[in-house]
Amino acid sequence: MSMNMQLDGEDQALNSTINTTPLVDVMLVLLIIFLITVPVINKRIHVDLPDAANVATQTKPENIVIAVKADGSMYWNNAPVATTQELLKMIEEKAVVKPQPEIHLWADREALFQSVGRVLYAIQRGGIVKVGFITQPDLDALAESRASAAAQAH
Numbered sequence: 001m002s003m004n005m006q007l008d009g010e011d012q013a014l015n016s017t018i019n020t021t022p023l024v025d026v027m028l029v030l031l032i033i034f035l036i037t038v039p040v041i042n043k044r045i046h047v048d049l050p051d052a053a054n055v056a057t058q059t060k061p062e063n064i065v066i067a068v069k070a071d072g073s074m075y076w077n078n079a080p081v082a083t084t085q086e087l088l089k090m091i092e093e094k095a096v097v098k099p100q101p102e103i104h105l106w107a108d109r110e111a112l113f114q115s116v117g118r119v120l121y122a123i124q125r126g127g128i129v130k131v132g133f134i135t136q137p138d139l140d141a142l143a144e145s146r147a148s149a150a151a152q153a154h
């Protein structure tokens with residue numbers, strides 16, 4: 001090990017050490033770019049949805065029920081609706097009512113997401129804010145929640 005000491009009258013010696021500061025700066029910038037771009041590249045996200053018991057809905061006369069069958073056909077309170085534009089007009093008429101009604105969306109489990117998506121887009125464009133998805137209750141989860149509630153009561 002030697003130290004590079006300079007006296008007043010001597011020539012400057014060649015500095016043979018490597019300056020790592022620019023290397024570290026470049027590596028940190030590359031790391032930041034990598035951390036930002038990896039989540040964007042990974043578009044497929046695995047989601048494990050929770051099991052939950054269905055809560056009974058309170059049906060009010062002003063609530064609107066929109067059903068989507070497996071073949072994509074739509075119904076407004078049990079009356080068939082021919083097109084999405086017709087559905088949009090019906091939603092716009094109800095959106096101005098105060099208080100605004102809720103929409104309960106019944107979608108067949110075999111219905112394509114595209115059919116349900118069209119209905120949701122029409123609801124959004126029509127101006128209705130409250131939308132609920134109606135599902136069948138998970139009987140196993142419902143029985144478990146009732147059993148745990150009974151056990152806690154004792």
